[in-house]
Amino acid sequence: MDMAIKMKNKRPTLQDVADLVGVTKMTVSRYLRTPDSVSAPLQEKISAALETLGYIPNRAPDILSKSKSHAIGVLLPSLTNQVFSEVIRGIESVLEPAGYQTMLAHYGYSKEAEESRIATLLSYSVDGLIISESYHTDRVRKMLAVAGIPVIEIMDSVSPPIEQAIGIDNQAAAYAMTECMIKRGRQKIVYFAARMDQRTLLKIRGYETAMTDHGLTPLCLKTHNASSFTMGANFLKEALAQQPDTDGIFCTNDDLAIGALYACQKSGIRIPEDVAIAGFHGHDISRAMVPLLATVITPREDMGRLAAEHLLSRLQGTPITQAVIELPFKIDIGESI
Amino acid sequence: MDMAIKMKNKRPTLQDVADLVGVTKMTVSRYLRTPDSVSAPLQEKISAALETLGYIPNRAPDILSKSKSHAIGVLLPSLTNQVFSEVIRGIESVLEPAGYQTMLAHYGYSKEAEESRIATLLSYSVDGLIISESYHTDRVRKMLAVAGIPVIEIMDSVSPPIEQAIGIDNQAAAYAMTECMIKRGRQKIVYFAARMDQRTLLKIRGYETAMTDHGLTPLCLKTHNASSFTMGANFLKEALAQQPDTDGIFCTNDDLAIGALYACQKSGIRIPEDVAIAGFHGHDISRAMVPLLATVITPREDMGRLAAEHLLSRLQGTPITQAVIELPFKIDIGESI
């Protein structure tokens, strides 16, 4: 048994199994798919031979002849952000039980990288794609059109989508949280933004609109770098320098908010008495910490799950009934505003 | 241009491009790999045709004939745990620039699922595998042997590995932290364990050994469920019920520790005056929070990066020089012990 393995240095094929049994590979192929289509004595012999050689099916011929890989490409801007980890979790929770393999890729918020990543995923003949961001180059759109596979965009509920989008209304969410802070008496609210991707831009717009709608002056601190706790702390310092009477901080995500909050605690600034702080997304930590962080709770995992479910049903031929699926967000005022 | 796309409902092949130009697909194939091997006028025509049709290369024939996919399988027990997100990040940071595609899978800590996931990854002809956990079934070992591709195990530095392992000594790390707490005067330290996977078992052993080495009685609270902040809070309640004079808590990961810490804060238990709390891994949050969490800092991202680097060099033919690569951990006492 071990000898049989060591004698061939390449992985066994159906032909190897067939040779061992003394039949053609077609018979073995039949056995694998419908065991009863083969005579009883052969069933046993083939089963034993498969075991002996340790045969592992090979998807390549299938992909080649049927252009179906049973793999789904997932393309996200970053893996550094917890948001995307949770989205991946949601996607995998649906794809894996359905027998689909996830092909993961990221592009670091670069449009050129997005093009090349999509080409790569398509070169593996993925059966479908889940991508993020709302803006795509013509080249990307053309590749997707030519590929002729179902594509779902997640994160934003912006229209019009390439085919179908599942996400939240980031601008409305930012507007709602800003307004909530204003209604609770805050006047000098500063926005902390990082990455400056599409979604962040939408959130900024929501914040600025809410501020001006209430006759207040928006102030937005921006960085193209990734967000982090440290970045939140740095932004806090800068905000207080630029506008010493700052009484509210709204961050593009929880990381910045938590970083700012801890920085306040360290320098004796009371939350929320002196400064109100709000985050975005509602990660587990923000729902457990003391004080509880005010945040916009977004359904990250649901988004991934829903995207995967819709993709699968489209692979089964179900037509698109709703081009944009907008998921609800929830404002949680916690204890920090 | 648009017409050409819409007329064919399947993705264009090299033959389609060749037909459009009026040459054989071999010529187009040559152009794609070495453009100068084709005459100047053809270069232009082929380039234009590729653009017109939106040709995307197809890896399937290559995988079929050369059994090389340029894809690496990554199999982790879970995606729910932040630890693994960071490992994935490290892996991707190396694989992506090297032109390798990551095929992600997880198996929910189930040995049967691990077998089937590995079979799936192998069926895609992955060029190499990064897997975790230290124990594997015979079936898994046989599949890996037959597949004949490089395999790297991560997380634990246990020996002997299938081929090569990269990780930390979990038992020694747990021993070190426990001893550190004891030396700082703690006597009644309780261990909070979740998942009960290989690594957790090793950590428990480290903790118990340290306790008995110092003449103390270990007490370990266990759950097979995943860890969470809530679980940490529940464990705290149970620990105080079982052993009211508990003066130290050591958790199998930061989540439990943070959950327990916040639960203490809410019920007026002072950290570290009344109870010392320590976590494991040193996620960003534990390095930013107030009070700073005592934790074992582990190099998760480095582990992923290193695993990917070693895998790539082995794909280039470099032999294994070190079967077990043990990475250092660091005890950070923070402000919570």
Add this chain to the structure above:
DNA sequence: CCATGATTTGTTACGAGTAACATTACCATA
């Protein structure tokens, strides 16, 4: 203006599995 070699393009076969069609084996019945 043709031979020679270099350059460019074409032809054939292959990889692993399977659909479609072809053949063989076997049993029961007339």
Add this chain to the structure above:
DNA sequence: TATGGTAATGTTACTCGTAACAAATCATGG
């Protein structure tokens, strides 16, 4: 025992890109 029908197995062709070999084209020098 021949025949029909069915069950079991075999044969061929196909998927797409490319290696290996073959052929055609071209330029150059004698």
